[in-house]
Amino acid sequence: MGGIFNSSIARKVAMALSGLFLVIFLLLHFIINFTSVFSADVFNEYSHFMGTNVLIQFLLQPILILGVILHFVLGFVLEYRNRSARPINYVRFNGSANSSWMSRNMIYSGLVILAFLGLHFYDFWIPEVVHKYIESHPDDPFRYYHETVAKFESPVRTGLYVLSFVLLSLHLYHGFSSSFQSMGWANKYAKGLRGFTVAYAILIPLGFIFIALYHYFNNV
């Protein structure tokens, strides 16, 4: 027996579960970021809580990082296996006749998200870890807002963020509903669920774009 760990369906289910986990995290991240649009104080309060709570720092954060790693490593594995399943390509392949661009290019939207995560870690996560755990600065619950807003002075960075959110939207436009199919969800609610996932895939990245542009134009 190949067993469940060696099965292609199990890999897809792991992909779906990790993707859904990231979708939930993304919503939380959005809500916290959005507070920065209307209140520096609220944003500071939430950020300080997230940045100092032991459970979040040392349990949920590692789970999140592992979840991301699991998701993109599995994404590469699936891509490699799926490509090997057709060693000689068609000379002519009319994919747009029967499937969406989003669904056929998950690996490319994913790679852009991965590159974005690199930038995002460099921008926020690494400075944060250095600040807190390496240089051990005294606790300052009011630094988050202006540190964040300052990042969006650069038009290049703001542009890269916006572009990444567009690709994130395309990734989720297919991926969010696809994950339910992978887990075997197909019933009378599937259609409504599809509508919800599409709304999410458009609105949440759009919200992130709004936040980035809001701070950019507030800076100039």
Next chain:
Amino acid sequence: MNLTLKIWRQKNATTKGKLQTYPISDVSPDMSFLEMLDVLNEELIEKGEEPVVFDHDCREGICGTCSLQINGEPHGPDRAITTCQLHMRMFKDGDTITIEPFRAAAFPVIKDLMVNRDSFERIQQAGGYVSVNTSGNTQDANSIPVQKNNADDAFDAATCIGCGACVAACKNASAMLFTAAKVSQFALLPQGKVEATRRVLAMVEQMDKEGFGNCTNTGACEIECPKGISLDNIARMNREYLSASMK
């Protein structure tokens, strides 16, 4: 109609093939695609050239033998049909038509446009059956009550003709739709429930072993399937597989 055909020619499984161009004239729009190829082959034979090898049998859309990737789609541009049911009126005078074999590691080319689909047979043999004692005192199937919607879904799944268009259309060369149809047609019926756990595990294992890709849920298979087999079958197989794995 006058057409330009670009056809994949390949001597055998081990040599490299290539697209070769053949002009063809006076094609009737009422011909089927395979009849058009018959005409081409007659011309080739008259000229002393090798005819193009392609699969076909029933020529009425029920056996699943005819294949062909036509202009980048299995069974060509029309929907819910096989290649033998594709008519030349779907094309325009002056068109160039590219004809390639179905491509998948698990469907090796035998010659020209003919591929070996034995991998499907092996998936089927791994569990696509019910064990029934055929000694003569078999119970009449109609005496076992089946819920109407299950009977309908099982029937729909059972209309899969094993043509392989789902694999050919899929960017991953995945056989999930075929395997899911074969799993579903039994899983939905009381006779099939007995061996359901073993069946789905064995068939998926064989599917993986044959080197098919898995699902990105692009939905290309459902659209290209001549029998309109639904993606819901794949979701059902995923459910069946997960619950079978927990047993």
